[in-house]
Amino acid sequence: MPFPCMESPRCFISSIGHDVRLECDSSGKLSTTRKRMHWAEWKIVELQSNENVLLQSASHGHFLYLDEAGQLSSTKDEKIPTCKWSFKPSPHGGLFIISASSQKNLACYGKDVYTSKNQSGARESWKLEFLSGELCFMSLPEFDKRLTCDVFGKLSATTKWKGWEVWRFIEIGGGDVIITSWTHKEKVLCSNGEGHVFTTEKETGSGEMWRVERAPSDDGVVISSVSHNRRLGFDGETFFTANAAEHKFINWHLEAAHKHxxxxxxxxxxxxxxxxxxxxxxxxxxxxxxxxxxxxxxxxxxxxxxxxxxxxxxxxxxxxxxxxxxxxxxxxxxxxxxxxxxxxxxxxxxxxxxxxxxxxxxxxxxxxxxxxxxxxxxxxCMPETITGKQMWIKGLGIAVGAAATVAAPFAVMGAVGAMGFTAGGIASGSVAAGMMSAEAIAAGGGVVAGGTVATLQSIGAAGLGFAGTSAALSAGALVGGSIAGATGAMAHGAKEKVTLEGGEQSNKKRWMKRPFCDWRSWSPNQEMQGESGTCCM
CATH class of the missing domain: 2.80.10.50 (Trefoil (Acidic Fibroblast Growth Factor, subunit A))
Structure with missing residues (x-):
């Protein structure tokens, strides 16, 4: 089985009640913003304990913590005991983010961010909108070319294997993904009902959703628009989507961005x-x-x-x-x-x-x-790349060294795995198992596809890391045990549930195909059919 190229968990921490995101500036000041910018991105950092995590500003490195007076603040010292946080499902949607030291909940009102003992409203409820995923080249074997995206979002085909040809597959629930450019991360692959394929920077909740399945010929995968039920194709000059009656299948090969x-x-x-x-x-x-x-x-x-x-x-x-x-x-x-x-x-x-x-x-x-x-x-070993900002800097005659083109850090996705969300499913007796039970009760006997538990388990199953990859190599090619979904599904309003009967999961199971770069080992008789709300833990 190939080694997948996975990004460490990176997300927006978004308020359920106010449609704002937690942000941290360069001085460590905390507030909220309606914008989806890099200073509002957070990393989930692993701890040796399987109960807590650290929340670190992706842009400035500050950790969320409580100061000596018990006030919410940030610090560069990750060893301070009050830096630890845990998650618990909220009946208002999303989850509570709880300080391990004070048991108070992260909350916001307007621009103000604080901690509260209350769990009575949406002010204390948050969702994690993940921005990271698996990085792959999208190759067209028939043409020996790859899908590429330039700084303006224009799509074309090229024989190169560089950074502009790398794409990020982000789980959004139900086995579906959003596909974004790795280098130009704001560019999202999109299609419309007429078959046009392009990139957009504004998610409309429909044309950006894709499904990846094994091709009928077994030589590659088929990438389909979820909203329009049309397959992504290429005729030698133009990218398009079409249904099976209009055009023959176009097979794609997905290869790990680091090429192992x-x-x-x-x-x-x-x-x-x-x-x-x-x-x-x-x-x-x-x-x-x-x-x-x-x-x-x-x-x-x-x-x-x-x-x-x-x-x-x-x-x-x-x-x-x-x-x-x-x-x-x-x-x-x-x-x-x-x-x-x-x-x-x-x-x-x-x-x-x-x-x-x-x-x-x-x-x-x-x-x-x-x-x-x-x-x-x-x-x-990631391919060379350069962003639009770096091109502008070079245009001013300022040197851009190799370090300026290095990708965001890649790591074992241990923070999620440590909580019990693993490639083999949700670990018995773990924090994840408790979250699953709590969410099932809150949802009336089911786990919401695209909800908190679904998000974290999807990432845990796909993320692998060294230990997970080693286990998968030993167990065989199929990496299963994934609940359908990551936070994109929350943004798109997915509300399907997985019913639990007698405390056990229903026997309606669907094995997810992950990682994407391992498509060659996907069994044809286990194809993803896109059945909403079914999962395997």
């Missing part, structure tokens, strides 16, 4: 694994041309690490040596596990030894139970 390539570095010092000739070694993090390692599935939850620059595989020996090999045997098989301290553990399965470094700063492997082994950061 990573920079592999030690978490503690940033030193990267490099190679040259038949030597493998560690190099300075300041190296401007770091080695790219291609991660390829070897089956049974194992991968190989391949240097395409030198056509060699990373290999291990029983005596602890690390070397390079020109072909694959058991020595080249590695298992990727998530470390409790963050990062990844890279294990030679055949020798039961973990990849590490010694006192001489040389690569080696150590015994699996060695507590002094290194943990590794896998940095996705």
């Amino acid at each position: 390539k990573y920079h592999v570095s030690i978490c503690s010092n940033g030193e990267r694994i490099e190679c040259g000739g038949m030597e493998v070694f560690l190099s300075s993090p300041k190296n401007k041309e770091p080695q790219e390692w291609l991660f390829e599935s070897a089956g049974d939850g194992l991968v190989t690490l391949f240097s395409s620059r030198h056509n060699k595989y990373l290999s291990s020996k029983s005596n602890g040596e690390v070397a390079l090999a020109e072909s694959i045997s058991g020595d080249e098989h590695w298992q990727i596990n998530e470390s409790k301290d963050g990062g990844a553990v890279i294990l030679s399965k055949v020798h039961g030894r973990k990849l590490s470094s010694n006192d001489k700063k040389q690569l080696c492997t150590v015994l699996e139970n060695d507590s002094c082994s290194s943990t590794w950061h896998l940095g996705p």
